[in-house]
Amino acid sequence: MNNLLTPVKAAILDIKDETPDVRTYTIGADAEKFKNFQPGQFNMVGAPGVGEAPISLSSLVEDGGSFQHTIRSVGRVTQYLEKFKRGDEIFIRGPYGRPWPIEAARGGDLLLVGGGLGLAPLRPVVHAVLKERKSFGGVTLAYGARDPLNIICGDEFSHWQESIQILLTVDEVPKGTEWAHATGLVTELLDETKIKPAEATAFICGPEIMMRFVARRLLLEGISPARLYVSLERRMKCGIGQCGHCQHGSAFVCKDGPVFLYREISRFPDGLL
Amino acid sequence: MTGEHAFQKYRITKESFRLLVDSLMGELRVVGPVSEGGQIFFHEISSAEELQMNYPSTMEPPSKTFFYRPQEELLIFERGKNISVKEIPPLEEKILALGVHPCDMHAILYLDKVFHEDPYYMARRDNTILVALNCTEVSEHCFCSSVGTGPHLKVEAGYDMLLTDVGEFYLAEPKTERGAALTQGVRPARVDELLLKDEEEKQLLKDIQKQIDVKGLDACFLENIGHPVWARTSDERCLSCGNCVMVCPTCFCHDVVDETEMSLKTTRRLRRWDTCQDLHFAGVHGGNFRRTRAARLRQFVTHKLDYTPQFGATGTVGCGRCIRWCPTAIDLTEMAKEIQRSPLK
Ligand SMILES: Cc1cc2nc3c(=O)[nH]c(=O)nc-3n(C[C@H](O)[C@H](O)[C@H](O)COP(=O)(O)OP(=O)(O)OC[C@H]3O[C@@H](n4cnc5c(N)ncnc54)[C@H](O)[C@@H]3O)c2cc1C
Ligand code: SF4
Numbered sequence: 001m002n003n004l005l006t007p008v009k010a011a012i013l014d015i016k017d018e019t020p021d022v023r024t025y026t027i028g029a030d031a032e033k034f035k036n037f038q039p040g041q042f043n044m045v046g047a048p049g050v051g052e053a054p055i056s057l058s059s060l061v062e063d064g065g066s067f068q069h070t071i072r073s074v075g076r077v078t079q080y081l082e083k084f085k086r087g088d089e090i091f092i093r094g095p096y097g098r099p100w101p102i103e104a105a106r107g108g109d110l111l112l113v114g115g116g117l118g119l120a121p122l123r124p125v126v127h128a129v130l131k132e133r134k135s136f137g138g139v140t141l142a143y144g145a146r147d148p149l150n151i152i153c154g155d156e157f158s159h160w161q162e163s164i165q166i167l168l169t170v171d172e173v174p175k176g177t178e179w180a181h182a183t184g185l186v187t188e189l190l191d192e193t194k195i196k197p198a199e200a201t202a203f204i205c206g207p208e209i210m211m212r213f214v215a216r217r218l219l220l221e222g223i224s225p226a227r228l229y230v231s232l233e234r235r236m237k238c239g240i241g242q243c244g245h246c247q248h249g250s251a252f253v254c255k256d257g258p259v260f261l262y263r264e265i266s267r268f269p270d271g272l273l
Numbered sequence: 274m275t276g277e278h279a280f281q282k283y284r285i286t287k288e289s290f291r292l293l294v295d296s297l298m299g300e301l302r303v304v305g306p307v308s309e310g311g312q313i314f315f316h317e318i319s320s321a322e323e324l325q326m327n328y329p330s331t332m333e334p335p336s337k338t339f340f341y342r343p344q345e346e347l348l349i350f351e352r353g354k355n356i357s358v359k360e361i362p363p364l365e366e367k368i369l370a371l372g373v374h375p376c377d378m379h380a381i382l383y384l385d386k387v388f389h390e391d392p393y394y395m396a397r398r399d400n401t402i403l404v405a406l407n408c409t410e411v412s413e414h415c416f417c418s419s420v421g422t423g424p425h426l427k428v429e430a431g432y433d434m435l436l437t438d439v440g441e442f443y444l445a446e447p448k449t450e451r452g453a454a455l456t457q458g459v460r461p462a463r464v465d466e467l468l469l470k471d472e473e474e475k476q477l478l479k480d481i482q483k484q485i486d487v488k489g490l491d492a493c494f495l496e497n498i499g500h501p502v503w504a505r506t507s508d509e510r511c512l513s514c515g516n517c518v519m520v521c522p523t524c525f526c527h528d529v530v531d532e533t534e535m536s537l538k539t540t541r542r543l544r545r546w547d548t549c550q551d552l553h554f555a556g557v558h559g560g561n562f563r564r565t566r567a568a569r570l571r572q573f574v575t576h577k578l579d580y581t582p583q584f585g586a587t588g589t590v591g592c593g594r595c596i597r598w599c600p601t602a603i604d605l606t607e608m609a610k611e612i613q614r615s616p617l618k
Binding site for chain 2: 241249
């Protein structure tokens with residue numbers, strides 16, 4: 001019987017700075033193991049002696065098998081990873097979790113709403129849409145960040161904008177910073193989408209309180225509860241439904257999620273949905 | 274582990290049982306209930322004389338004594354020129370486990386669902402001959418009959434033999450070939466002897482004081498997330514000590530930690546029991562999903578009495594250990610009953 005907790009070695013092929021504390025790592029690993037890595041799923045990423053943290057897939061898997069993780073340094077594992085350089089080795093295992101139901105969204109309108117680092121798991125959805133733009137209807141990405149400095153994937157927006165609608169907002173604009181878009185809450189951006197929620201599928205990822213307001217607003221505007229998805233973050237130690245840390249109500253966020261229909265989990269206690 | 278066909282039922286005198294156990298001593302490690310300092314523990318024995326088969330309940334549940342250990346080494350990382358990762362082969366140690374009560378047997382079946390893909394748990398499981406023992410007495414904390422786990426064991430698979438003490442002898446019911454091998458040389462039980470078992474069970478059922486109606490509790494709890502019983506009980510009495518979780522035979526939550534040797538040459542990755550009563554359990558960057566003690570106590574109680582969807586079985590087996598070992602005697606059944614009596618509107 002295999003030890004499911006055994007990680008495999010992976011190489012850091014490239015590192016890109018996104019913001020002062022967020023980096024995107026291009027990872028090369030056992031191509032066979034990760035070839036079915038889907039947007040919305042995650043890996044346990046770590047280093048010996050430091051530990052592991054769940055990190056979402058932030059790109060599609062390339063033909064050669066490489067893929068990306070976008071990581072913010074906030075604690076033990078992620079601050080350690082921050083010191084890594086191109087060519088260094090990390091240990092990963094996965095992929096884990098339920099992906100975004102991109103197939104189910106095909107043929108209709110798609111609304112993507114991201115907050116902060118919550119854009120990272122939505123980025124491969126955008127990439128998937130761009131690859132087969134014609135099989136989707138209207139597509140809007142509404143993205144909110146703390147301030148212009150903390151925007152991730154900013155260099156891709158102009159390219160994305162050629163195919164989908166991009167709406168941006170920040171909480172605040174520090175003095176001396178240029179900002180041509182909105183300030184305020186992500187929910188306010190939704191006024192400008194060309195998509196009618198009643199006919200759309202929505203994927204939301206960001207701070208739970210933001211997902212709450214967005215989800216409730218979309219429901220008021222008539223989105224079908226069967227097409228309203230969120231991705232949750234919880235503490236995780238194993239990723240395979242054993243350590244119990246990620247339990248939210250009766251759900252294990254690691255294997256029943258992290259992507260859920262909003263209605264599957266909104267009644268559970270100890271969340272902000 | 275599962276028996277494909279129905280086995281005979283046997284009558285085995287207590288003296289023959291002791292002789293049988295002693296005869297197995299060389300081949301296997303034999304572990305059973307023994308008394309130490311007024312408490313019962315599952316310990317290895319060197320003679321059947323040490324067994325205290327007629328025991329109320331242990332503090333450490335057999336599911337944890339035998340299979341889900343407080344700490345488990347999962348991996349070793351070795352640092353040479355490169356870092357390599359080595360798996361640790363599971364211990365191949367044959368054990369005969371004697372006298373596991375029905376509720377505790379159900380707890381093992383529950384943990385089987387959690388750890389069925391874990392090589393360490395499963396190796397122990399496969400290498401342990403489990404002899405279950407129907408209860409002969411109940412305590413004030415037992416509520417097994419309310420959740421269908423006791424006082425007599427009704428499941429047919431997942432263990433090797435079931436014993437029922439009917440006074441002068443045991444009724445022995447093998448469930449596997451391994452179990453049947455233990456009954457060689459004893460005679461099958463007669464019909465009148467088999468009937469004694471039902472008599473025993475009827476009597477025991479009358480003795481059980483604690484009852485709870487778990488039907489509909491899942492929906493009821495969701496409607497009573499803000500019920501005052503959570504905050505009141507936790508503010509007035511809960512110490513967040515985690516005893517309830519440690520003694521619980523079905524609590525499976527754990528941490529995964531790395532320990533590096535002083536030489537820095539090796540790092541061991543371990544699994545170690547954790548508790549949802551600890552403040553840090555549900556902490557993430559920028560927040561904590563169960564910051565209040567009330568939320569943490571609610572998590573324990575609802576995970577035990579509800580959450581059937583997780584593994585198709587309730588989290589509690591009605592052993593009552595969390596009540597017995599809580600320093601302030603918090604009783605999850607009483608909390609649930611208060612909600613059932615006076616739910617939020
Ligand atoms: C499915 C999923 C996908 C994710 N995807 C990404 C992603 O793509 N990119 C990304 O950057 N992050 C992602 N995260 C979040 C990331 O996994 C967490 O931030 C993780 O905790 C980082 O691990 P760490 O060891 O660096 O931090 P930790 O050391 O675990 O610290 C995280 C936070 O918890 C606090 N903390 C640490 N220990 C304790 C304790 N004992 N008690 C209370 N608080 C404590 C720290 O102060 C810090 O604020 C994802 C999470 C999930 C569940
Ligand atoms: S044993 Fe009792 S006091 Fe301790 S955490 Fe559990 S309920 Fe609270």
